[in-house]
Amino acid sequence: MDKISVCIVEDEPELLKLFSQIIESSPDLSCYLAVDNCENALKNMADFCPDVVLMDINLPGMNGIEGTRKVKSLCPNCDIIMLTIQEENDYVFDSLCAGASGYLLKDSSPNKILQAIIEVKSGGSPMSPSIARKVIKSFHPAINNPLSDRELEVLKKLTQGQNYNTIANSLFISGNTVKAHIKNIYRKLEVNSRASAVEKAIHKRLI
Amino acid sequence: MDKISVCIVEDEPELLKLFSQIIESSPDLSCYLAVDNCENALKNMADFCPDVVLMDINLPGMNGIEGTRKVKSLCPNCDIIMLTIQEENDYVFDSLCAGASGYLLKDSSPNKILQAIIEVKSGGSPMSPSIARKVIKSFHPAINNPLSDRELEVLKKLTQGQNYNTIANSLFISGNTVKAHIKNIYRKLEVNSRASAVEKAIHKRLI
């Protein structure tokens, strides 16, 4: 089997050098490209798609999240591992939504980085433990759910696009009562339309 | 520091025995409870909350997903690791939504299982590689997005609860045009209301 070809995008020269040395130290990996910005990486990738990209986030010019989006549209089969000090939620989730398949913090050991590259190519998604927990937590139910059980029932049906009367019939209550519940839901979620109620309910994991 | 107390819920006697032996073989862990159904686990947990629960999914009586929900409401600080052969998407995501913090397949090595218990207590979320990929994939953008760029713009504003005219003003087009776009969005997403459009857009990762 061929070596796994890796591209590194990292603007700190020492780190770029360190990472490429780590890659080249493995008999299974080959550092195909080591650049300090996304623009150069993309230019080279038009001709050849590497197997894996290690991507920093804070970069001069295009940032690593936008870069990830662009790499994925250019090379859909390329697996991207974020390798960054950024561990704020926004960075993590924006990266994943842009198409990243892994997320390592820069304090990861050389061995972890090598393992991660192998793992991502074997169909896994290597993440630093704290990142994995953030991701998993995003599925956990809301801790401060202000809605009553009945309101939650109504909210679920709202989400399915049902109107006052359909909801009323399925819950065996009057349309006016449904309306009253929806008013209370809006007040508690601080919204004033079905669309934003659904959006908020999903993102707060209420349903 | 005290040993990490572990509870195992597993209905196959050989596996239950094997897992408890693995736990007891570690100087840092203690198998506090080993039972073959959730009902018994919950009965015991009313008095004492273990640090970690290893939870099977296929169980006689209450299944492991419902069990996870119940354990979390009884012991919010307890970390639950699913340990199961089930790797269908529904099982994975339902487990996480029920409150699980890790998900291992039963073919994991004893060493992986021990590592996972330590890791989950250190604030990580241990997952088998294929499970991690499923989770990460759920954040990736839709591959078959049927909407045009303009329709996506409108959809985003729909999601924010904006009405025809507000959307029209922010896009510098007429309200009638917005309406036409929304009609096309509804047709393509096969929905007929803002609420279900928002629901579908979020779950298909269109926005």
Added chain:
DNA sequence: TGTTAAATACCCCAAATGGGTAATTAGCTA
């Protein structure tokens, strides 16, 4: 015991929504 929240039900009304039809322009493809 008084208070509060939840669930139920009703009223009115202005505004927003969804469905139908139709036309023009521009760009892309077979």
Added chain:
DNA sequence: TAGCTAATTACCCATTTGGGGTATTTAACA
């Protein structure tokens, strides 16, 4: 070149929605 789709605009009309009220019953709670 003919045909298709996307984007834009416009109109009509019935239904739905959201905001403003008010009121009763029940259960929980301090």
